[in-house]
Amino acid sequence: MFSSRMKLLEAWHLSRLPYKEVVYRSIAEERGRMWWGGFGRGRVGGDAQNDYELTKKALRIAKFDKSLVAIFNVLAAVMPFTAQLFGSPTLGLTSAIALSLAVTFGFTALYAIQTLSSFVSAESSALLSTLPLEQNDFSMITLFSFVRSVDYMVVGAIISQVLMVAYYTLSPVAVLAMLVASVMNAVLAVAVALWFSRVFTKNLSRGGRSRGGTVLRLFFILMWGSLLMGVSLLISLPWYIVPSLEMTLLSPNQLSTMLLCFLHPFSAGITVTNISQSVTAGSTPLIAAVSMLGYVVVAGFAGKWMLTTVKRISHGTDVRASVVTATDFSIKTHKPLFGYVLKDLKVASRNPATAFFFALPVLETVIVSFMIANFEVLRASTLLVSTFMGGVFVLLMPLALLSAEGTGLEYTKTLPMNVNQIITSKTLISTLTYVPVPLVLLVMALVKPLSSPLTLFIPFFVVLAVASASIFEIQLFLSSVTKGKIAALLYDLKKLVVGVTTLFIPLAVYSLTYLVSFNHILAILTMGGSSASELALAVHLLKRNKK
Amino acid sequence: MHQAIVCKSEFCINKTLLSVTAHSKAFTIRSRCAVHVSAPLIEASELTKQFGSVKALAGLSFRVMPGEIYGLLGPNGAGKTTAIKIITGLMEPTSGSVKVEGFDPIENSLEVKSRIGYVAEKPILYESLSSRDFLEFVASIRKLDQNAANRMVTQLADAFGMAKYFDAPIATLSMGLKQKVALIASLVHQPPVLLLDEPLSGLDAKSSRIVKDLLSLHTQKGGAVLFSTHIMEVAEHLCTRIGIIYQGKIVAEGTLDQLKSKTGNKSETLESLFLKLTNEETEVADKTRLLGDVFFKNEAA
Numbered sequence: 141m142f143s144s145r146m147k148l149l150e151a152w153h154l155s156r157l158p159y160k161e162v163v164y165r166s167i168a169e170e171r172g173r174m175w176w177g178g179f180g181r182g183r184v185g186g187d188a189q190n191d192y193e194l195t196k197k198a199l200r201i202a203k204f205d206k207s208l209v210a211i212f213n214v215l216a217a218v219m220p221f222t223a224q225l226f227g228s229p230t231l232g233l234t235s236a237i238a239l240s241l242a243v244t245f246g247f248t249a250l251y252a253i254q255t256l257s258s259f260v261s262a263e264s265s266a267l268l269s270t271l272p273l274e275q276n277d278f279s280m281i282t283l284f285s286f287v288r289s290v291d292y293m294v295v296g297a298i299i300s301q302v303l304m305v306a307y308y309t310l311s312p313v314a315v316l317a318m319l320v321a322s323v324m325n326a327v328l329a330v331a332v333a334l335w336f337s338r339v340f341t342k343n344l345s346r347g348g349r350s351r352g353g354t355v356l357r358l359f360f361i362l363m364w365g366s367l368l369m370g371v372s373l374l375i376s377l378p379w380y381i382v383p384s385l386e387m388t389l390l391s392p393n394q395l396s397t398m399l400l401c402f403l404h405p406f407s408a409g410i411t412v413t414n415i416s417q418s419v420t421a422g423s424t425p426l427i428a429a430v431s432m433l434g435y436v437v438v439a440g441f442a443g444k445w446m447l448t449t450v451k452r453i454s455h456g457t458d459v460r461a462s463v464v465t466a467t468d469f470s471i472k473t474h475k476p477l478f479g480y481v482l483k484d485l486k487v488a489s490r491n492p493a494t495a496f497f498f499a500l501p502v503l504e505t506v507i508v509s510f511m512i513a514n515f516e517v518l519r520a521s522t523l524l525v526s527t528f529m530g531g532v533f534v535l536l537m538p539l540a541l542l543s544a545e546g547t548g549l550e551y552t553k554t555l556p557m558n559v560n561q562i563i564t565s566k567t568l569i570s571t572l573t574y575v576p577v578p579l580v581l582l583v584m585a586l587v588k589p590l591s592s593p594l595t596l597f598i599p600f601f602v603v604l605a606v607a608s609a610s611i612f613e614i615q616l617f618l619s620s621v622t623k624g625k626i627a628a629l630l631y632d633l634k635k636l637v638v639g640v641t642t643l644f645i646p647l648a649v650y651s652l653t654y655l656v657s658f659n660h661i662l663a664i665l666t667m668g669g670s671s672a673s674e675l676a677l678a679v680h681l682l683k684r685n686k687k
Numbered sequence: 688m689h690q691a692i693v694c695k696s697e698f699c700i701n702k703t704l705l706s707v708t709a710h711s712k713a714f715t716i717r718s719r720c721a722v723h724v725s726a727p728l729i730e731a732s733e734l735t736k737q738f739g740s741v742k743a744l745a746g747l748s749f750r751v752m753p754g755e756i757y758g759l760l761g762p763n764g765a766g767k768t769t770a771i772k773i774i775t776g777l778m779e780p781t782s783g784s785v786k787v788e789g790f791d792p793i794e795n796s797l798e799v800k801s802r803i804g805y806v807a808e809k810p811i812l813y814e815s816l817s818s819r820d821f822l823e824f825v826a827s828i829r830k831l832d833q834n835a836a837n838r839m840v841t842q843l844a845d846a847f848g849m850a851k852y853f854d855a856p857i858a859t860l861s862m863g864l865k866q867k868v869a870l871i872a873s874l875v876h877q878p879p880v881l882l883l884d885e886p887l888s889g890l891d892a893k894s895s896r897i898v899k900d901l902l903s904l905h906t907q908k909g910g911a912v913l914f915s916t917h918i919m920e921v922a923e924h925l926c927t928r929i930g931i932i933y934q935g936k937i938v939a940e941g942t943l944d945q946l947k948s949k950t951g952n953k954s955e956t957l958e959s960l961f962l963k964l965t966n967e968e969t970e971v972a973d974k975t976r977l978l979g980d981v982f983f984k985n986e987a988a
Contacts, residue, residue, distance in 0.1 A: 464851075464854050464855065465850050465851050466850050466851075466853035466854050468841075469819075469840050469841040469845065469849070469850075469853060470837050470840075470841070471819060471823045471826055471837060471840050472823055473823065473827050473831055473833045473836055474823075474827040475827070476827055478827070479823070479826075479827025479828055480824070480827070482823075482824070482827075483813065483816070483824040486815070486816055487813055487815055487816065490815035490816075490856075491815060546813070546814065547811050548811065548812060548813035550777070550807075550811045551807075551812055551813070553776075553777055554775050554777065554800060554803075554805045555800060555828045555829065556796075556797045556829060557797075557800075557828050558797065
């Protein structure tokens with residue numbers, strides 16, 4: 141008999157098994173994940189890889205992946221505090237805490253959703269279910285395997301946030317409050333990710349051909365994608381947001397301040413700061429403290445809900461497939477390319493790990509609108525920078541679409557279609573997600589004056605560059621062979637670098653031409669020429685594909 | 688010398704008069720249709736496949752003629768799946784050649800892929816799609832006529848009892864149901880060549896019978912089936928010819944009667960024949976004796 145302490149350790153140790161299974165499935169089934177895509181891709185010539193090697197590789201990549209994301213999460217947690225290190229008069233502790241919590245919430249949820257979907261859908265504990273284990277032990281092991289998916293990044297974020305507050309406040313009570321806020325933040329982030337994964341999996345399991353279900357899923361995708369990417373974006377824009385946020389948070393008894401007091405993570409920011417020093421006057425600190433307490437209670441319930449859900453998952457009773465009897469077996473055939481595009485859209489939108497990429501058009505539009513909103517006149521330089529920023533996000537789309545293919549790509553290889561159709565399909569989808577950007581700019585041009593009418597061609601030229609970049613990225617992805625994690629990482633970076641460079645070349649051509657000639661029209665025309673040349677080169681490379 | 692031959696195969700795409708040049712020893716095929724006249728639909732010659740230090744295939748050669756169900760029978764790791772993957776073009780051989788209706792799976796991959804229906808050992812499908820979505824995708828890529836595809840899918844799905852599962856995501860289906868979806872997808876374009884890697888695994892008795900009947904119909908139309916299986920009874924009753932593959936090459940080939948005549952015992956079952964031909968009969972007897980010892984010793988203890 142084990143003591144209860146030993147039992148916990150034993151359960152933690154045993155939880156490695158279902159955890160490994162989840163990790164393996166989430167990586168292996170995506171064959172060529174977005175970032176560390178070198179894994180699992182067939183060698184040139186199509187040799188099958190040794191299963192044992194694949195498993196080992198998957199686990200190595202998962203650990204590497206988890207550590208890198210944890211480091212990134214720690215950096216994201218610390219970054220909002222750094223402005224204070226340089227003695228910025230406008231960036232305060234309140235907004236730094238709030239931003240740090242918001243950003244780590246976003247990243248934790250974003251990462252958790254990548255692995256939790258496998259946890260929810262796969263028979264993650266099927267291996268253990270055949271062993272003579274008690275139900276409670278079985279549930280505990282499953283719970284620990286679930287915790288293992290996010291342990292590094294959650295612990296990293298909590299420790300760094302607590303240390304930063306300790307450094308700035310030197311107040312044990314404030315540190316304790318920060319610890320509570322960080323733990324609560326992590327619990328809520330993981331709970332949201334688990335909830336979302338379950339919603340997706342349940343929707344998928346139900347099946348059927350409900351239009352309502354499709355619309356609902358689309359709504360979820362947009363909501364979720366915008367939320368996560370919006371939060372992630374905060375990290376790149378602290379210099380725009382923090383000063384105004386700090387001013388709002390510190391203004392006593394204003395309606396906006398009062399409203400923020402009720403919202404996590406602002407309530408936590410105000411509470412922790414006010415514990416160490418009184419920075420906010422009026423009833424604001426009290427309201428914020430009560431709100432934070434409310435969120436702690438909510439996090440408690442969320443934790444309890446997670447325990448129950450994980451238990452149900454371990455018992456295999458969480459997601460039930462409902463039977464919808466088909467009344468007919470009719471199918472609709474399409475042109476091959478359209479058929480492939482439709483398949484891509486369906487597959488990617490039904491995978492919670494890739495579905496939020498369909499929120500890219502919304503995000504790009506927001507970025508571009510945000511960046512040009514403050515300018516009186518739409519200048520070429522403004523449009524160049526904003527469209528480039530929007531374009532960079534599109535470069536994630538082809539890789540996400542390839543990740544979503546999963547092992548299904550193996551089946552596609554047995555169909556009479558060549559690799560060009562695969563590339564064209566994914567390029568079309570990626571490029572289409574960028575099309576809203578020039579359209580938004582066209583609308584803006586009706587409101588704001590342009591420095592030159594030709595300026596409006598810039599975003600359309602970027603559309604060509606986006607298409608070329610997508611083709612280059614996918615070509616590289618499909619033709620690659622990599623061994624080992626470092627090689628895979630470098631290779632994936634290379635794909636992104638190639639993509640970004642392709643996007644950047646027309647911009648550079650514009651700038652160089654303008655610097656040499658001071659002729660704005662000539663610069664725009666040469667930019668158009670370079671975008672068209674890139675696309676011509678990409679299409680030429682496509683045509684050279686034999687298979 | 689030139690001969691004019693009309694291709695009579697039901698699967699022939701081009702039923703025009705063909706031109707074949709006859710030489711003293713063999714025909715040089717000028718048109719792809721000519722292969723239907725008497726040529727094998729699948730021809731593997733001296734195939735080898737090396738995975739690092741492991742030799743999966745070591746000079747595998749066989750032919751599958753029109754109207755034949757050729758059973759590839761062998762122990763685990765004998766090279767059955769590797770051989771089938773090479774024929775589909777999913778894998779390149781280290782050496783040797785394969786022809787499907789006269790086409791090389793690597794050089795003319797589109798020609799081969801449009802002529803084959805393939806069911807993998809473990810059905811690899813798009814798990815998030817429903818069977819309907821998946822078959823729509825397959826039919827679209829194969830450029831099938833909407834009505835013809837509908838007729839075929841309706842008949843097959845109905846025969847396999849798919850009504851309750853047709854709109855459910857493939858991920859939620861059992862192994863047997865996934866196998867049915869893969870089978871429907873492999874048959875929807877009525878290909879002349881079927882490559883089936885353990886196609887009956889996971890199927891219920893009714894569906895298994897339907898598949899066997901379908902394969903018979905397919906060969907009656909002049910099609911060919913390459914069928915890998917571990918189930919001796921299936922090979923015994925379904926296959927017109929059997930090739931026993933062992934350590935990457937065919938060790939015996941022929942009809943069941945021809946194989947039995949090799950051992951000189953007409954009443955022998957395929958299972959014992961198989962064990963004899965793969966030199967595993969003595970080994971199996973030894974292992975069973977040892978296992979028996981362990982079982983009884985444990986009981987006594």
